Amino acid sequence: MRFFLFIIIFLLSVISSQAVNLPPELKVVKENQMVKLSWQVNPELDVTHFILERSNDAIAFKTLVILTRPDTDDSSNQFVHMDALPLGEEHFYRLKMIGKDGVSTYSKVVRVN
Numbered sequence: 624m625r626f627f628l629f630i631i632i633f634l635l636s637v638i639s640s641q642a643v644n645l646p647p648e649l650k651v652v653k654e655n656q657m658v659k660l661s662w663q664v665n666p667e668l669d670v671t672h673f674i675l676e677r678s679n680d681a682i683a684f685k686t687l688v689i690l691t692r693p694d695t696d697d698s699s700n701q702f703v704h705m706d707a708l709p710l711g712e713e714h715f716y717r718l719k720m721i722g723k724d725g726v727s728t729y730s731k732v733v734r735v736n
Contacts, residue, residue, distance in 0.1 A: 646730040649718045653735055658706040660716055662730070664692075666700050674719040675704055681715040681732055712736065 647662040660675060672691045676684035688704055706714075718730040 646718060646720050646728045649716060649730040649733050651716055651733045651735050654705075656707075656709075658709050658714060658716075658735055659703065660706060660718075661701065661703045662718060663701045664720075669723040670720055671723050672721050673702065674721070676717050676719060677706065677709075678715040678717075679711050679713065681734070684715075684717060687716075709735070 647664050650661045652659045652661075662673075664670060670692050672689060674689050675687045677687045678684040687706060690702060690704070706716075714735045715732050716735070717732045719727050720730070721727045
């Protein structure tokens with residue numbers, strides 16, 4: 624029993640010591656005929672680029688823009704993109720974050736009317 628407890632404690636300490644690449648919160652604001660999409664990332668995350676995706680049915684997403692994260696330490700950790708040609712009445716957006724290890728994670732899908 625002590626052995627299993629030791630293994631669990633060890634695994635929890637290893638997991639908690641590593642930076643987890645959680646996707647940032649995608650903020651969406653409708654401004655006139657455009658949609659402003661913004662997000663902020665932790666400067667310690669090993670992220671190479673972001674893919675902003677759009678859909679009109681929340682199922683089939685297409686790439687809207689690919690943004691590369693600069694390698695410099697003085698780069699901004701805030702990103703903004705204006706969608707000038709939104710689809711139809713209702714829009715769905717999500718953000719795909721790709722790490723240096725090639726692993727990708729998605730933000731929550733955000734809806735705009």
